[in-house]
Amino acid sequence: MNIIEVKNLSKQYGKFTAVDNISFGVEKGTVVGFVGKNGAGKTTTIRCMLDFLKPSSGSITINGRNAQQQSAQIKAFLGYMPSDTSFYENLSCNDIFRLCCDISGTPMDKAAELCSYFELDATKKFKDLSLGNKKKVSIIQALLKNAEIFVLDEPTSGLDPLMQTRFFDLLMKLKQQGMTIFLSSHNLSEVQKYCDRALILKDGKIVDDLDMRSLVPTLQQMVSYTTKDGVQHKFENTEDINQLVKKLSQLDLVQLEIKYASVEDEFMKYYKE
16 A cells, blocks of 8 residues: 555656656555655655645655645654754754653653663754764754654765664664655665655656565676686676585685675666766
8 A cells, every 4th residue: 555646747847847847656665765866856745745846747645644734734754854854943852852752742851761772862962963963953853753654865865884774773763653755865875775666756757666675686796706826807797606616616715705796886877877
């Protein structure tokens, strides 16, 4: 069952078409990545989904509700994180979270728990935070809501690797609880690792819809080795892995690597002209 349905969505700014007649669905309980270079139309699509922008044409349905006609109802069960983090500069993080909790009816204990998890000092004013800590504030305010759907626009940009891992560990727990997560990202390795699907957007059009669970086995298997006498060889393996290992076992090896070609290489062909 698709909890998000986008049909023939277009958005024009004068003569410029930012999003060009795209359609896709997101199944309940899945993590879907929205991938594309800057200016591809990712944020415009997300803003149309949340009724921050009005589509030029097409329709968007979220959990059975029209995104433009029933926007207030949708926002009651949807958590959103924008790509650009901006809050009142002179408020402390605790004040920001208290406001969010008052609006959503969430206990402040949850904010304290998330601050501890992400190692954020919530007593500091927002203006005094580093870029990474400002991003944490944005993440926490989105996760404070007891939402069924999370729409996250570039959630990990600015986070260090440890916090990126913690963030996705938490998202995977939400997924196990039946939550649906739609996120845009430039981090292709995280899309490969954590997303069930990846929608590739280019110049306002969806150019591919990849099932990440079945993509890796179809990638090229690359083999490289070095023998004891210094011979180095690298090639693409096209035969059964067991036969390959049998042949390699007859060599006097000092180094061997067998790996799939990077999923990032697969994505990069869409980024290039």
